[in-house]
Amino acid sequence: MACRIERETWQTLSQAYAFFGNSLLKPMTQTATVGLDPAFWEESPTFESPEASRAAAACADCARRMLSNASDAGEDPAVRCSVEFTRLFVGPPRPAAAPWETMHRQSAGESRAGFGAATFEMRALLRDAGLVLSNENHQYEDHLGIELLYLSELCRRLAENAEASHEDEEAVCSFVEGHPLAWVESLHEGVRAAAPDGYFDCLLALCRAVLAWHAETVRSRS
Numbered sequence: 001m002a003c004r005i006e007r008e009t010w011q012t013l014s015q016a017y018a019f020f021g022n023s024l025l026k027p028m029t030q031t032a033t034v035g036l037d038p039a040f041w042e043e044s045p046t047f048e049s050p051e052a053s054r055a056a057a058a059c060a061d062c063a064r065r066m067l068s069n070a071s072d073a074g075e076d077p078a079v080r081c082s083v084e085f086t087r088l089f090v091g092p093p094r095p096a097a098a099p100w101e102t103m104h105r106q107s108a109g110e111s112r113a114g115f116g117a118a119t120f121e122m123r124a125l126l127r128d129a130g131l132v133l134s135n136e137n138h139q140y141e142d143h144l145g146i147e148l149l150y151l152s153e154l155c156r157r158l159a160e161n162a163e164a165s166h167e168d169e170e171a172v173c174s175f176v177e178g179h180p181l182a183w184v185e186s187l188h189e190g191v192r193a194a195a196p197d198g199y200f201d202c203l204l205a206l207c208r209a210v211l212a213w214h215a216e217t218v219r220s221r222s
Contacts, residue, residue: 004169004221010159012045013214014152020207021148024089024099024200025139027082035199036077038063044206049213055206062202081199088191088200097190101142104183118142122179126150144187147180148207173218181211 005013022031034040041060046052070077089099098104102116122141126133131153139146154172158164188204195201 004166004218005158007159007162007164009047010155012047013210014155014159016045016210017148017152017155020203020210021145021152023203024145024148025143027085028078029082033078035059035203036063036067036081038067047210047213047217049209052206052209052213055202055209059202059206062197062199066199084195084198084200088194096194097187099144099187100140101144101147101179101183102140104186115140115142118179122147122150125175129153142179144180144184151175151180169218173215176211176215181208181215184208184211 023035028035038060041056041063044056044059046056066077066080070080088097089095100115101118101122105116105118119140119142126141126146129150131150133141133146151172154175158168158172161168184204185208188201188208191198191204192201
């Protein structure tokens with residue numbers, strides 16, 4: 001049986017997850033600055049999800065605010081965003097909002113420092129998918145950015161596989177539910193506490209909305 005999500009939508013999901021993932025792995029000064037363009041968010045796919053539509057509108061408002069504030073201060077808005085990135089996800093002395101799944105696990109006895117079960121799970125998933133991690137920043141494999149890039153690749157493969165089945169689709173959905181969607185809200189709460197209404201507060205709200213739409217759409221059409 002064919003997938004319940006159209007191939008074009010899988011491709012759009014792949015692109016969205018790639019953008020989210022890359023945005024969480026490197027500061028804006030090392031990547032594209034398209035996130036500072038309000039039009040980018042106004043034209044972003046929201047998959048007919050009210051939650052995603054609201055989040056995308058908030059991203060556009062945030063971009064306008066960042067451009068205005070940086071202009072008033074005579075600063076580069078990409079540098080401002082990169083400073084926020086560093087404070088949230090790098091430190092020093094430590095990230096204000098740890099971007100690794102292990103740090104958000106609620107299981108009794110689960111490690112709160114370094115790598116844990118989620119790291120090993122992601123390492124195995126990447127290996128089984130034949131993916132080699134180009135890990136310039138020496139991140140643990142359960143970094144949300146890496147999980148989203150892995151998910152982007154799964155969606156790309158579904159988009160290009162004319163014989164993809166419900167089972168293939170549900171396998172991707174199981175990853176969404178078992179990994180990024182299971183802890184992105186916890187990370188988002190940490191980001192919002194440290195930098196409310198900032199770029200990454202808005203970005204993670206949209207990321208969570210897309211993940212939730214993805215999982216709900218597959219399950220509701222079972």
